[in-house]
Amino acid sequence: MKNVQQISVLLKPLAASLAVAGLVAFSLAGCDSANSKVPDAPAAGGPPVSTAAVIEKQITETQEFSGRLEAIERVEIRSRVGGFITSVNFKPGSEVKKGDVLFVIDPRPFQAEVSRAEGAAASARAKAELAKLELSRAEKLLAEKAIPQRELDEKASGLKELDANVRAAQASYEAARLNLSYTQVQAPISGRVSKAEITVGNLIDATAILTSVVSTDRIYASFDGDEDTYLRVAGTSQKGGPVSVKVGLANESGFPHEGKLEFVDNQLDPATGSVRMRATFANADRMLVPGLFARIQLDTGSGPQAQGTALLISDRAVGTDQSRKYVYVVGADNKAEYRAVKLGPNANGLRVVREGLKAGEKIVVNGLQRVRPGAPVTPQLVAMDFDPTAPAAPAKPAEKDAKVAANAAKAASTSKE
Structure with a gap:
């Protein structure tokens, strides 16, 4: 019995040593296993970029510019005669027709001038008619040799002078009537009128701008x-x-x-x-x-360059190198190739390419800043009009239901396990 106890005492340190050795070996094995699972250096796939194929289709080329709209007709309304404004007959900003009365100027002084000129014209006509009768009598007396030729000539000359006075008086009368009509300031064109620059009661002359009208x-x-x-x-x-x-x-x-x-x-x-x-x-x-x-x-x-089909790319694919434009073409080996291009106008949201590309070639349209000439990339094919800044479309109800059902099934299988 004593011998058995001695052997047991001797075996305890040995067992402890073996246990420690086993733990060390297990740890080393775990390290080897973990090291064996560490992936190698990343493959030379390059950064991910979005690529799209160059489009070729029939288009009508257009050019876009910035400009301003201008009225075909624009008239500053002024009065032809001076006087006091007695009426403004339009609403600011409204449309008016040609001939509409916009302003009325006090017509009384002009009406008086019309009456005076009319009386002067009537007086001149009366004098001319009397001279004509006297000339007719003088012609008869001359035929009877009752008056000399000189008297007949004087009467004929007097009649011509009176006829001239009639025409002058008539012209003054017409001018007075015209000035009277100018007291009603009319719209010379149809269009939209501005606000009244001068209001009722103001005294104006022919230099004052009253308002304006645009067609x-x-x-x-x-x-x-x-x-x-x-x-x-x-x-x-x-x-x-x-x-x-x-x-x-x-x-x-x-x-x-x-x-x-x-x-x-x-x-x-x-x-x-x-x-x-x-x-x-x-x-x-x-x-x-x-x-x-x-x-x-x-x-x-x-133009001659607009005939036939055209190659189209997105403006996002174009880079600027000083005065040149360029794109990156992704070849079969997924390496980026620097390609100088000559661009044309914009057509339907895409840019026309004159030179430098062929239809179907794949170019980088997003992630241009991560690309270097000759460097490998990881292409992700998208549409040429793809907009990375646009918000993602919400999932359809059917898609949402399918995702919910799949998640529920996955949770059920996990609980069973």
């Missing part, structure tokens, strides 16, 4: 086109051919108002390389008001 049935949109646009449309416009122009206001999307190019200036400004152009638009709904800012879309599809 509203049609309106101009003026803008500065570039040299390329001039070369495309000037010939057609100068020959009387139609060139379509569309306009959109600041609170409108797109270009809902359509008109035609009416004027192209005869020279370009050498300082800016631009040329003055003007289009005419119908304005039946009176939405176009002179002075408004306008976005103008000019149809340049008549």
